Amino acid sequence: MKKRMMKKIAALALSAVMALSLAACGGGGSEAPAGGGDGAEADASSWEWERKVTIVCPWGVGGGADGTLRPLQTVLENELGVPVEIVNVEGAGGANGVNYAYKQPADGYTYMLGTQSLIMLDLQKILPMDFKAEFIPVSKLVHSILIVGSSAKAMEGKFTNFDEFIEYAKAHPQELSCGMLTATGADSVAMKQTLAGGLGCDVTEVEDYVKIVSYSSGSEMSSAMAGGHIHISISGVDEIKGLIDSGDIVPLISLSEERMSSYPDIECTGEKGIDSYIGTWRGIFCRTDTPAAAVAAMDEAIKKAWESEDYQEFLKNANYLDREGYQTGDDFQTLIDEEYVTFEEYLKGAGLM
Template structure:
């Protein structure tokens, strides 16, 4: 009897354990969006590609941003100038890098124009994602201080008296700077041929040396040369004058609707992890708002137009710019 009882209890215990093993388990805590497990942590240096050479507005903007970003993102941030082909080499280099969240590219609307001409094997509009807009610069048409004209009206009269003689240097024949020249002088009733240069330093030297008559530049790029008396600003492509050069007329006050200026922003290759893009975007917002970057923008007159935009807003702006420039491209390339 005692043996039967022990056997019964043993069987009961085995059956109970088996039933417990089949019982449904409590659901694991679900991972909520934005939890620590979802956050992207940068663990090595970040490369920012500049598709243009040193000495220009794109390069100076990217270097100022990289310095502020490094303080916010927690890893080294390096700038790599890959110049050539009006930005094409930099784009194609960026497209070949891994989409792992550690390589980003500076871009302006000039790259959209490169795309329209099919000068690159990379479809820039489709293969890169807008991440954050940094600045909206203003184009200024400048001349050598030795030029026989001191303002826009005198320049226009000189061009009319010397057709075909005055040429303007630009970074890209079909870039935003070139469209600024075309719009401005077309509406003034004169024609100015364009000459392309590889980088800002080369263009500045050509102006000072008298090898080209005019140049389209950002005010910060030539402030030192203007202050030293080597260059003379002629007109600002803006609705109003710039505080940096208050004596220089703006196209708006001359009744000339020519306001194009380079928007500089950061792009990521398609396929880059969304978490990495969000982490970069968050750090970029803090870097842009930092006292260091804000003071730099003020110093170089980049605080005159709304600069910063997050990824969603930048995508909308980028789409609008693509449509606007497509119209201009078709107009000037019939």
């Protein structure tokens, strides 16, 4: 299984290099800037925090994205020495929040939480700006393993595990419902890759077997799962841990090469030969022309906050430690570039680009 993963990573890296080479030869597309707007060597020590810092969350209160920021807020305030305000601007799959952050001054005091969903929005030209040109990553916070879970109420009498779900879906086309945050977002890619692997069909044919139901927030989707209104959904384990522990959600499969250390009884895509390993990352972004010193100072503060005892306890309890979490902006950019290639291939294959 590890060999297969290494081959996949190598293929992604090669694709990324080819894509960058084409861009350098005039093939179109924008390159992500390497640093803050002043173009100078970033010197975190030269930046002094003088007033409140705002972090925009493009998704609703109570969801996984928001839940990653809340535990960081207090420890980050301690590092910065100024208040940190989280502003939730939800809607349009994250586009509203990105547009809001884009309209704020690039003065070092406004940042934004981002996920893969923003890559999908950018590739589909849904955002009102060129995201790669207008935003840069500051720090990656978490990279969770996604889980396909089932509503305990909705699954009763129909299936008890992933294989039985697949067989039921084949025998009863479009009877089962599948919840996603955005029908064309990163979670959609992950879910459709997983179901297609199990069903033995193309990702474009998954909706022949299950009904897709889109939700505007993770909390709304979790409520639907707990109430038995949909059969399955895909989420980071952090978002549904409480419902797993309460028995309202039954985990069916994790999107990972190997079983999770925190949930060793959950089957994984790797052991079933399903090529689906996308996990949800969340990180901090800022406008490209933000002062480089501010970007460096924020990254430095985030790293210290991330390493704090309080945030490490949150990461442990939310099952975020199975994959590398914190990364600097440069390392984070490498991951982002790879996923641009992956998601562009998916969207083109699905006829969405």
